[in-house]
Amino acid sequence: LETLERWTPTKDPGGGARTRTPNPLPYKRILDDIGELAIPGAVQALAFCKDVYGEGAIQMVPPYLLLAEANLDLRRLQQAEEFLSLANWTVLKNPDCSSAIRSQLHRNFGKLYSAQERFADALRELSKDVYHSALEVGPEHIDTSVGYFHMGNAFYGQQRIENALAMFDKVVEIWYKFLSSVRAEPERVEDFSEAQLNEGLDMLNRILEMRAKLLGQGHIATGEANYTVGLLLLFMGKHQDALKQVQAAHDVYENHLGPEHSSTSDVAEVLRQLQSSSVMFAEGDGGKPGEDGLPGTAGSAGPFGSILSSFPDNLPRAQTQSPIPLPPKSRQVATAESDDAMRMSPVDGVRR
Incomplete structure (x- = not known):
C-alpha cells in the first residue's frame, strides 16, 4: 500500500523533522507528463486506504492529492478541484494532520488557482504551502523550493516580473x-528520489528559459542558471548535457565579468573537469553505457551510477548580481504582448 502513496517516510538529512519523498510510481508518471497512467494506481491506493483505515481517515489524503495532481496535469480542472475538496474536508476532520500533507494540499490548490488565472488566491495558497513545508523540512529544502517555483509562476501570471x-x-x-552539500555528505543521495531530481531539473530548465527571455542570454543571472542546471545534470550522470550547460555559463561569466574574475575561475574549473571526464569517457574507462546513452563507470551501483565519483571537488557558487536588475520597460511590454505565443502554464510549465 505504501508504495502507492504520495509520500514515503525517510530519515531527515539534518536530523530534525522527517521528510517524505515523492517517489512512488503514480507520482513519477505525473512528472513524466503521463498523468493518465497515474490515475489507476491512485484509484487503487484510495480503495486500499478506505478498506484498511476507513472512510475519512487521514491516510486517504495522499491518494486524493495524487488524483488531483493527475487531473491538473491533464487540464481537467473541475475533477481536480473535486478531489482537492475531498482532501481538504478530510484534513479538516483530522486536526493532527502533518505539515507535509498540509503543504501538498495548499500547493495543489495553488496550482489549480493558477490554472484558473486566480493568481491572488494561488499566491495565498502557495504561501501556506511554503510555510508548512518549512515546518516539515525547512525553508531551504528542495521540497520547499517547489512552492517558491509555483509562486514565481503566479507572480509572472500577474506580470509582477520582479517578484517572479x-x-x-x-x-x-x-x-x-543542495548540490554542494551532497558532495560534502554523499550519504544524502539516498534521501532523494529520481523523481525529485527530475522535477528539480524541470524547474531549473524553465527558470533558465524564463531568465533568458526576460533578462537575455548574456545576463549574469542566466549564466548562473546555466551553471546550476549543469551541476544537477552532472549529479544525475548526464555528462554531455552538463558540459553544454557549464560551457554556456562560462561564456556568460567570461564575457560579463572577465576571465580573471573569481566567479569565472570557479566555472572554468568545473568546465575543465567536465572536459577531462568527457575525454576519459571517449577513450573508454571500462564502464558500461548508461540508460541515457552516456558512458557509465565499472562497478557503479544504484539509480545514479557513479555520480559522486565524477562530481567536482570544489563547488563555490558563482556570485549573483543581486538584486536582479529588471529588463528595460519596453522589453517588459514586449514580453507581455508575446505571452499568447510563448506562455508558461502555471500547472506544468508547458508552453501552450
Missing part, C-alpha cells in the same frame, strides 16, 4: 546549496 524573478532566484539558490 526573486522567487526563481530562491529556487536556484536552494538547488545550488
Whole structure:
C-alpha cells in the first residue's frame, strides 16, 4: 500500500523533522507528463486506504492529492478541484494532520488557482504551502523550493516580473546549496528520489528559459542558471548535457565579468573537469553505457551510477548580481504582448 502513496517516510538529512519523498510510481508518471497512467494506481491506493483505515481517515489524503495532481496535469480542472475538496474536508476532520500533507494540499490548490488565472488566491495558497513545508523540512529544502517555483509562476501570471524573478532566484539558490552539500555528505543521495531530481531539473530548465527571455542570454543571472542546471545534470550522470550547460555559463561569466574574475575561475574549473571526464569517457574507462546513452563507470551501483565519483571537488557558487536588475520597460511590454505565443502554464510549465 505504501508504495502507492504520495509520500514515503525517510530519515531527515539534518536530523530534525522527517521528510517524505515523492517517489512512488503514480507520482513519477505525473512528472513524466503521463498523468493518465497515474490515475489507476491512485484509484487503487484510495480503495486500499478506505478498506484498511476507513472512510475519512487521514491516510486517504495522499491518494486524493495524487488524483488531483493527475487531473491538473491533464487540464481537467473541475475533477481536480473535486478531489482537492475531498482532501481538504478530510484534513479538516483530522486536526493532527502533518505539515507535509498540509503543504501538498495548499500547493495543489495553488496550482489549480493558477490554472484558473486566480493568481491572488494561488499566491495565498502557495504561501501556506511554503510555510508548512518549512515546518516539515525547512525553508531551504528542495521540497520547499517547489512552492517558491509555483509562486514565481503566479507572480509572472500577474506580470509582477520582479517578484517572479526573486522567487526563481530562491529556487536556484536552494538547488545550488543542495548540490554542494551532497558532495560534502554523499550519504544524502539516498534521501532523494529520481523523481525529485527530475522535477528539480524541470524547474531549473524553465527558470533558465524564463531568465533568458526576460533578462537575455548574456545576463549574469542566466549564466548562473546555466551553471546550476549543469551541476544537477552532472549529479544525475548526464555528462554531455552538463558540459553544454557549464560551457554556456562560462561564456556568460567570461564575457560579463572577465576571465580573471573569481566567479569565472570557479566555472572554468568545473568546465575543465567536465572536459577531462568527457575525454576519459571517449577513450573508454571500462564502464558500461548508461540508460541515457552516456558512458557509465565499472562497478557503479544504484539509480545514479557513479555520480559522486565524477562530481567536482570544489563547488563555490558563482556570485549573483543581486538584486536582479529588471529588463528595460519596453522589453517588459514586449514580453507581455508575446505571452499568447510563448506562455508558461502555471500547472506544468508547458508552453501552450
